[in-house]
Amino acid sequence: MGNLHVLNHPLIQHKVSMMRMVETNTKDFRALANEISLLMAYEVTRDLPLESKEIETPICKTQAKFVAGRSIGVVPILRAGLGMVDGILTLIPNAKVGHVGLYRDPRTHKPVEYYCKLPIDAEKRTLIVVDPMLATGGSAVAAIQFLKDRGCSDIKLMNLIAAPEGAKAVMDAHPDVDIYVASMDEKLNENAYIVPGLGDAGDRLFGTK
Ligand code: PRP
Numbered sequence: 471m472g473n474l475h476v477l478n479h480p481l482i483q484h485k486v487s488m489m490r491m492v493e494t495n496t497k498d499f500r501a502l503a504n505e506i507s508l509l510m511a512y513e514v515t516r517d518l519p520l521e522s523k524e525i526e527t528p529i530c531k532t533q534a535k536f537v538a539g540r541s542i543g544v545v546p547i548l549r550a551g552l553g554m555v556d557g558i559l560t561l562i563p564n565a566k567v568g569h570v571g572l573y574r575d576p577r578t579h580k581p582v583e584y585y586c587k588l589p590i591d592a593e594k595r596t597l598i599v600v601d602p603m604l605a606t607g608g609s610a611v612a613a614i615q616f617l618k619d620r621g622c623s624d625i626k627l628m629n630l631i632a633a634p635e636g637a638k639a640v641m642d643a644h645p646d647v648d649i650y651v652a653s654m655d656e657k658l659n660e661n662a663y664i665v666p667g668l669g670d671a672g673d674r675l676f677g678t679k
């Protein structure tokens with residue numbers, strides 16, 4: 471069974487609170503999304519395997535630890551997921567990036583696919599799917615299924631803010647996927663927006679409303 475990790479480090483909580491504020495402008499919102507994503511990536515990669523290699527310091531030869539095993543892929547769910555990519559790449563600059571394009575139909579709240587482009591060796595990588603919001607979970611469940619349909623099996627999900635309904639939907643559909651969130655909020659409202667949430671993440675990141 472995948473685990474749900476709430477990454478409530480004080481710096482993360484502080485930055486999430488600033489993102490929620492209605493007066494936070496696009497420039498600051500964007501910066502905060504990347505800063506939180508960087509901090510979260512530190513925890514998401516905590517279980518990466520290490521291998522020892524002999525190196526030489528200015529003093530002597532020694533066995534030193536290096537990250538081993540699978541390479542990382544970051545998969546933003548378009549478009550709001552893009553707002554998390556740079557922060558993660560600051561920490562993991564060699565990661566490749568795939569894109570899954572989904573939007574929520576405003577009437578049905580169901581995800582509609584419009585784009586999917588992955589690194590050619592995606593199935594050999596540990597993939598971190600990123601999206602600021604996990605609301606009903608429809609988008610994340612569908613995005614993870616696309617990756618599985620293309621042979622990927624080592625998948626983690628990273629969201630800034632989640633609703634309990636969305637976390638449950640992902641855990642039910644993809645019990646093998648670990649979920650990392652900065653905040654587990656209270657509930658969804660009648661429009662399937664997260665309460666208290668931060669509003670429409672895509673619009674706030676890109677200034678489209
Ligand atoms: C938002 C958000 C998620 C989705 C979450 O995207 O970025 O992808 O909604 O909702 P769900 O858990 O109920 O599926 P949106 O559809 O607004 O598209 P956008 O990123 O292009 O703004």
Ligand code: URA
Binds near residue numbers: 603605664668671
């Ligand atoms: N998408 C968003 O951007 N915000 C929500 O609260 C729910 C879905």
